Amino acid sequence: MKSHLDLGRRPTRPQDEEAYREVSVFETREAAAQKARARNLGDYVAELEVPEDAIGSRNPASGHVGLRNTTPEQLLGCVQGIVRVEDV
Numbered sequence: 001m002k003s004h005l006d007l008g009r010r011p012t013r014p015q016d017e018e019a020y021r022e023v024s025v026f027e028t029r030e031a032a033a034q035k036a037r038a039r040n041l042g043d044y045v046a047e048l049e050v051p052e053d054a055i056g057s058r059n060p061a062s063g064h065v066g067l068r069n070t071t072p073e074q075l076l077g078c079v080q081g082i083v084r085v086e087d088v
Contacts, residue, residue: 022066033088
């Protein structure tokens with residue numbers, strides 16, 4: 001539950017730096033599970049209830065949401081449930 005920058009990754013294009021500061025999440029468990037399957041990101045999806053002020057960007061077409069100014073500990077406190085990707 002860290003941003004790309006927090007993981008030590010750097011954007012290849014300077015204009016992408018703001019997006020690299022965000023933690024990538026999805027609005028639905030279906031969208032998150034689809035991404036997890038496509039990128040082999042793991043076997044589980046966490047369902048979060050995130051405060052509106054944590055949302056930095058939103059792409060309604062893909063269901064992607066970028067969270068800003070959050071710590072892994074804060075996001076852990078937002079977990080409402082965990083589901084297996086294969087069950088979604």
